[in-house]
Amino acid sequence: MTTSTSLKPPAPVPPVDPAPRRRSMEGAAGKAFRWAATGAGALILVVLAAVALFLILRAWPAMTTRASVLSDEISWFPDGKNLLQFVGPLVFGTLLSATIALVISMPVSIGISLFISHYAPRRLANSLGYVIDLLAAIPSVVYGLWGGLWLVPLLSPVWTWLSDTLGFIPLFSGPASDPPRVILTVGIVLAVMILPIITAVCREVFLQVPKLHEEAALALGATRWEMVRMSVLPFGRPGIISAAMLGLGRALGETMAVLMILSPGALYSFALLKVGQHQTIAANIALQFPEADPLGVSTLIATGLALFVITLAVNMAARAIVARRKDFSGAN
Numbered sequence: 382m383t384t385s386t387s388l389k390p391p392a393p394v395p396p397v398d399p400a401p402r403r404r405s406m407e408g409a410a411g412k413a414f415r416w417a418a419t420g421a422g423a424l425i426l427v428v429l430a431a432v433a434l435f436l437i438l439r440a441w442p443a444m445t446t447r448a449s450v451l452s453d454e455i456s457w458f459p460d461g462k463n464l465l466q467f468v469g470p471l472v473f474g475t476l477l478s479a480t481i482a483l484v485i486s487m488p489v490s491i492g493i494s495l496f497i498s499h500y501a502p503r504r505l506a507n508s509l510g511y512v513i514d515l516l517a518a519i520p521s522v523v524y525g526l527w528g529g530l531w532l533v534p535l536l537s538p539v540w541t542w543l544s545d546t547l548g549f550i551p552l553f554s555g556p557a558s559d560p561p562r563v564i565l566t567v568g569i570v571l572a573v574m575i576l577p578i579i580t581a582v583c584r585e586v587f588l589q590v591p592k593l594h595e596e597a598a599l600a601l602g603a604t605r606w607e608m609v610r611m612s613v614l615p616f617g618r619p620g621i622i623s624a625a626m627l628g629l630g631r632a633l634g635e636t637m638a639v640l641m642i643l644s645p646g647a648l649y650s651f652a653l654l655k656v657g658q659h660q661t662i663a664a665n666i667a668l669q670f671p672e673a674d675p676l677g678v679s680t681l682i683a684t685g686l687a688l689f690v691i692t693l694a695v696n697m698a699a700r701a702i703v704a705r706r707k708d709f710s711g712a713n
Contacts, residue, residue: 433689440683442676455677457669459647464680468687470647474564474659475688478639479632481568481653486576487625493576494583495609510584517577525641528570529562533642536561536569540654551651558656562644565653570638575628582627586620587613619703626699630692636663662688 443451448463459467493513497506537559544555557563590613598608614621639661645668646657666681673681 436682436686436689440679440686443679443683446676451676451680454674455680456672457677458680464683467647467680468662468684470649471660471662471665471684472687472691473649475633475661475663475691477651477659478564478567478571478661479629481565482571482575482632483625483629485569485572486579486628489572490576490579490624490628491583491621493580494587495613497580497584498587499605499609499613510581513577513580513584517581521574521635522637522641524570524574525638528566528638529641532570533560533562533566536566540565544654552653554652555654557654558644561654561656562642563654563656564643564659567639567643568653570642571632571635574635574638575631578631579624579628582624583617583621586617586624589620590616622699622702626695629695633692633695634663634688635661636667639664640667 443464448461451458451464451467452460452462493509497509497513501509537557540557540561540563541559543553544557547553548555594612594616595608598612599605603611643659643661643664644656645660645665647660648658650658652658662684666685669677670681
């Protein structure tokens, strides 16, 4: 009698599915990225709050000191005025110079951006784009030297003619100052400074316009300009607003160029061609800070706090305007 035993083959080992492990690693990476992004966003708020707290604490002695004490202890503080009356003309001069710069630079920037994005040959457009980006990197002191040494003598006969011809308009009432170290000259220099920033942002926004929108407008018989007016500009409007606010922020805080050109004053005046009428906050801080005592430094920081509030309000207004048009936005 013989017995036979049959050996069963080993059961096959099921293959290990790598998908759950990969999904687990991707989930961990996603969580790490989310926390890193949240931390970066929170860091911005912390820095902003720290700057605001520093300005308030350092400006507090000036804000709580009587006007008579400020006038007695600070040599450059005007007699008979309190802190608000001192800051008011500086705020006015800052807003006026930035507004002039924005009014001059916006049409030019939009025109250059449209030429680069929709009219210029590709090789020329690339070269112009590099030049615009290069201009944005030039330090403001270079613009100040250019404005003070070259532009001011050049504008002297122009401002005289403007005053003689359009002097009946309060903005151009004369006599025009010679040399023209006035707020209108400062506005032109600031416009040249912020023009590369606004142009670069507008150019990128115009390049993001969907080709289907442009081709649809052209297919309906629109000319090139009509296509730009009906398709490109409406799509890029929020981006244009953002670019304008970015340029306005730089114009509001510009220091050296204003300091090197403007002959300062402290008045509420719309006379753009008269000397000794205006001053900006940033330029006044740079001018008075080297010889300021502790109370004077506190007073200057109080003016800096006003500039901080203005800049914050401008950026919040820009965000609100862009958010209202986010459904059809080139900045999304």
